[in-house]
């Protein structure tokens with residue numbers, strides 16, 4: 585037995601087509617979700633524009649659904665909170681194999697897995713066929729991690745749990761080795777620069793503010809984004825367009841308590857020059873977190889000697905482990921009245937508007953375009 589679901593399919597030729605796909609009935613360990621909305625991420629746009637895809641694919645890895653049918657063996661979400669029909673769930677896109685050397689030997693770093701599967705990037709021709717969130721329905725496999733969105737949060741905000749997890753993980757990467765009283769690692773009252781005020785940058789500003797950073801300086805070249813960064817907790821903003829070249833790095837330093845730069849910088853632009861600047865921004869002995877280059881944008885020119893002499897800790901932050909969703913849901917619940925999360929979802933369409941949504945996101949005209957299969 586199976587049912588049908590209308591979905592967006594990204595075809596071999598790069599078109600976003602509305603098609604009907606088959607969905608299996610949920611087995612005893614599975615959950616059938618009725619999808620409410622799915623965000624269009626930069627990685628979806630990249631897959632669409634650059635043709636590196638496993639077509640035909642149903643995109644969507646930032647989605648929220650309502651439990652429509654629940655398998656007999658499923659009683660809780662991945663945080664062991666009970667779930668029932670009608671509950672709102674958000675789904676962790678990455679699934680580690682559990683079986684490779686990394687999964688067996690580095691279980692705290694699930695993204696090192698050699699054989700990771702990710703929702704929204706696999707061909708509909710392989711089982712379980714429907715593997716992305718831009719669809720009316722989604723069948724949750726038993727190996728997936730998923731978390732209940734509390735009733736106190738609006739359903740739509742659940743679509744921000746995935747990008748917020750990228751941001752909270754990036755901030756947590758700045759915290760080791762965890763001797764904040766010795767100024768080793770990000771602690772309370774420390775200063776943080778966030779380069780780039782797109783969705784990940786803004787959520788990083790919110791996350792840094794939430795963990796108790798003192799000064800949070802947002803850097804971008806678009807006024808509207810800098811104004812948004814202030815609403816997400818930035819204490820200072822630096823407009824790149826007002827400075828020549830790397831001169832803004834001195835402007836940042838002048839504003840920090842040491843006069844030498846912040847304790848931490850998080851690079852959330854994704855341009856090689858921003859990484860080069862990131863290595864110059866913190867004071868000596870500071871921390872750099874690179875989160876912007878999920879996809880390669882070319883090479884940066886780095887003098888390794890500078891990294892040694894400035895004694896930087898440089899961390900790569902790739903997505904997040906599944907439990908990061910639980911962290912981010914708590915952060916969202918705690919700060920929902922403080923930061924304007926809902927304003928990030930600023931371009932909404934139904935399934936028929938998918939191409940529009942991708943174009944708008946690609947042009948940087950929306951923070952997060954969202955596709956609502958029921959509209």
Ligand SMILES: [Zn+2]
Nearest residue numbers: 625626627646
């Ligand atoms: Zn994403």
Ligand SMILES: [Zn+2]
Nearest residue numbers: 681684687697
């Ligand atoms: Zn593995």
